[in-house]
Amino acid sequence: MTLVVGLISGTSVDGIDAALVNITGRTEDIQVELLAANTYPYPTDLRSQILAACKGEAISIPQLAALDDAIALCFAQAAQNIQAGHPPAELIGSHGQTVFHRPPALGCRDVACNVSTTQYSLGYSLQLGRGAAIAQLTNTPTVSNFRAADIAVGGHGAPLVPKVDAYLLSHLYEARCVQNLGGIGNVAYLPPRSHVNWEEKVRGWDTGPANTLLDLAVQHLTDGAQTYDRDGNWAASGTPCHPLVEQWLSQDFFHLPPPKSTGRELFGWEYLQQCLVDAQSYQLSAADLLATLTEFTVVSIVHSYRTFLPQMPARVLLCGGGSRNLYLKQRLQFHLEVPVLTTDEAGLSADFKEAIAFAVLAYWRQQGIPGNLPQVTGAKQAVLLGELA
Ligand SMILES: Nc1ncnc2c1ncn2[C@@H]1O[C@H](COP(=O)(O)OP(=O)(O)OP(=O)(O)O)[C@@H](O)[C@H]1O
Numbered sequence: 001m002t003l004v005v006g007l008i009s010g011t012s013v014d015g016i017d018a019a020l021v022n023i024t025g026r027t028e029d030i031q032v033e034l035l036a037a038n039t040y041p042y043p044t045d046l047r048s049q050i051l052a053a054c055k056g057e058a059i060s061i062p063q064l065a066a067l068d069d070a071i072a073l074c075f076a077q078a079a080q081n082i083q084a085g086h087p088p089a090e091l092i093g094s095h096g097q098t099v100f101h102r103p104p105a106l107g108c109r110d111v112a113c114n115v116s117t118t119q120y121s122l123g124y125s126l127q128l129g130r131g132a133a134i135a136q137l138t139n140t141p142t143v144s145n146f147r148a149a150d151i152a153v154g155g156h157g158a159p160l161v162p163k164v165d166a167y168l169l170s171h172l173y174e175a176r177c178v179q180n181l182g183g184i185g186n187v188a189y190l191p192p193r194s195h196v197n198w199e200e201k202v203r204g205w206d207t208g209p210a211n212t213l214l215d216l217a218v219q220h221l222t223d224g225a226q227t228y229d230r231d232g233n234w235a236a237s238g239t240p241c242h243p244l245v246e247q248w249l250s251q252d253f254f255h256l257p258p259p260k261s262t263g264r265e266l267f268g269w270e271y272l273q274q275c276l277v278d279a280q281s282y283q284l285s286a287a288d289l290l291a292t293l294t295e296f297t298v299v300s301i302v303h304s305y306r307t308f309l310p311q312m313p314a315r316v317l318l319c320g321g322g323s324r325n326l327y328l329k330q331r332l333q334f335h336l337e338v339p340v341l342t343t344d345e346a347g348l349s350a351d352f353k354e355a356i357a358f359a360v361l362a363y364w365r366q367q368g369i370p371g372n373l374p375q376v377t378g379a380k381q382a383v384l385l386g387e388l389a
Pocket residue numbers: 009010011012013014180181182183184185211215228229230231232319320321322324325326354
């Protein structure tokens with residue numbers, strides 16, 4: 001039995017999700033018991049600095065170092081707070097804060113490691129909050145920088161959670177999709193465990209925006225007074241503009257076959273500016289705009305299932321903050337025609353699944369078990385993920 005802390009702040013940049021878990025077993029027999037979980041919001045000023053960096057605003061190297069330090073400190077505090085009242089954890093898995101993500105160039109797998117290639121084509125993904133600093137501040141071995149090793153072998157470095165989903169959420173007889181609705185959406189397709197070589201048939205990719213555009217639109221519409229559309233109530237009072245959803249869906253990203261990953265670099269502030277211009281040409285109200293952006297998230301997910309999955313799942317399990325958006329959930333249910341539940345209903349916290357996953361990935365690193373799925377990330381091979389400090 002190993003006591004592990006998992007930490008992540010995702011693309012919504014709303015705060016650090018921390019989970020304290022007890023882990024036993026290895027892969028097929030892994031068991032995870034959640035002992036404590038909490039979200040620790042970033043100080044407002046730090047959140048603004050992170051969002052500015054994500055937006056691509058210029059930042060000097062000393063400013064970058066200070067940002068890295070401030071994030072590491074917040075992560076270390078979160079690790080300490082979540083352990084209060086429990087025996088000390090043996091290990092921390094810290095994803096850190098993504099501030100930049102660049103997928104590899106198309107066809108990268110064949111050329112990435114060829115030094116004679118003039119154009120370097122590997123991906124690049126930067127997570128701030130140094131693991132070495134967290135290890136020192138907490139006096140606990142810490143695994144961090146999880147995406148680099150997969151990227152070095154030609155992968156996207158994302159999504160990494162599907163292997164954890166496979167062992168914690170797959171079913172003996174039922175094909176399932178686990179759909180994360182964070183800032184960005186991603187899916188893990190889990191074939192029935194009774195199928196021969198079922199692990200090799202697991203699939204996963206980033207589906208596109210989940211809440212990023214919605215959150216940015218709400219902030220724009222309320223002059224920053226609100227940061228998200230609670231329960232989707234505002235969007236529910238509008239009507240989706242279907243021609244606009246179709247227009248947005250024609251973008252290349254949605255037609256690219258997996259492996260694929262994305263981030264705020266594509267579905268961020270600039271993207272929303274174009275959405276606002278398009279919405280004006282259809283004279284959409286604020287509520288209609290939010291309904292249309294919600295429908296865009298929903299249709300992009302359903303379109304990717306119909307296009308890229310070997311078969312439609314019998315059930316979809318939602319996780320991430322968007323699983324609390326009742327309107328989004330209702331629209332997904334309408335389009336999918338199979339039960340749409342949350343991972344809570346399968347025994348795994350929908351709010352803290354990503355934090356739990358990075359505890360498991362750190363544990364696998366310590367046990368010498370690769371954490372990536374090459375068929376998901378596009379990596380040439382399965383590799384150990386993360387650096388241990
Ligand atoms: N009650 C709610 N109603 C509607 N939306 C909600 C609710 N609670 C959370 N959200 C949405 O969920 C978002 C946060 O989700 P989450 O914490 O899963 O994202 P993340 O982990 O930062 O992103 P990613 O998974 O892309 O890394 C919020 O920004 C908000 O848009």
